Amino acid sequence: MRVNLDVQSLRSFIKVGETKSFTRAAEALSLTQPAISQQIKRLEDLLGVELFARGNRQVLLTLEGEKLFGYAKNIVMCNDKVGRLFEKFEKRETITVGMPEHFCEGMLSQIISRMATHFPTIQMVVKVARSGLLMEAVNEGKIDLCLVIDDFGNTQEPFWHTLSLRWFAGEGAGVSDSPQGVPLVLFKPPCGFRSLAIRSLEECGIKWRCVYESEDLMSLRSAVQAGVGITLLPFVAQVSGLKSLEGISSLPALPQFAVMLKERAGWSPVYRCEVLELIRSVWVSEYVNVSL
Incomplete structure (x- = not known):
């Protein structure tokens, strides 16, 4: 015989067995007496037995109820242990x-x-x-x-x-006076630093061309380290393979930014x-x- 026992119904069954009263069990579990009665009725229908002998003053376990009582306590205890086990995994x-x-x-x-x-x-x-x-x-x-x-x-x-912006080139590269203009390595638009680099050069009448575009910082740095072109970046730390062109080139000065x-x-x-x-x-x- 395969059954699927409802844990809440087992809680009600245990409490009625302990208090020998549907009324007191309902009070202890903060349920109504009809709800307790329905849960016990479902258990009895599922198992095909009567679990309580109903007298005038007390509700006593039948022989079948006594057989179930110990198992019911173990089932509820295991259920509660599982609940406590996963309490720490609740959404934080x-x-x-x-x-x-x-x-x-x-x-x-x-x-x-x-x-x-x-x-x-x-x-x-x-x-x-x-x-x-x-x-x-x-x-x-x-x-x-x-x-x-x-x-x-x-x-x-x-x-x-305040944060400084600087022009950077690869360690072994510089800024040449190529007739094609300054080779720029830029982030793909929209990007404030990209716009600033282009605007700064154009305001000084310096020709430029975009030789490499990147979605991410690592790829952009790699292109500059490889000597493909120069870029404009916040000066937050020295980066291996890059050198600042501050004071050693004719590139336009750059404004300070706020953090x-x-x-x-x-x-x-x-x-x-x-x-x-x-x-x-x-x-x-x-x-x-x-x-x-």
Whole structure:
């Protein structure tokens, strides 16, 4: 005989057996007496036996009820053990943090490590994208906060630090006076740094040509390291295979940019200040001496 026993019905059966009363069992389980009666009736119909002998004052287990009683306790106990086993896998609170690729090498591992140490119950989700896309995402409520690079002319908010932009070439390359113009390695549009590089050259009457386009930072750096052309990047750290052209070329000077941490409107968990300070402290330890 194969049966599928309902755990809630077994709980009611056990409680009636212990209290010898449908009324007291209902009170103990915060159920109505008709609900208890229906659950017991379903068990009896499923097993094909009577589980209780109903008297005037007490409800007593029948012989079949006594046989079931011990098994029912074991089944409910095993069910509850399984529930407790998976309690720790319940969905945790989540923070979604965004940052540009430029900061991932230095900051991301430290932020993840410190978040795991100081906020072990919070799940961190990271969104890596260009600053413009990250600002759109935080304004649309898709992410909670993001570290971004923005033009001073566009921002009216407090910023953390200023960040230098520089022209970079491969270690063994330079800027030639080719009649075809300066060979540029650029991110694919839309990209603020791409637009700035082109605009800066054109305003100085310097010819240029795009020799390589990339979707990601690693590919862009590889092209520059290979000597294909030059590029414009935030100066956040020395990168093997690249050299700054600051002060050694006739390329136009570049403006300073602001580094800011933007928050989603309405994002105000109790740990907000601690998380912001954690990210700020990682930024200061990693970049402040380079970027100022």
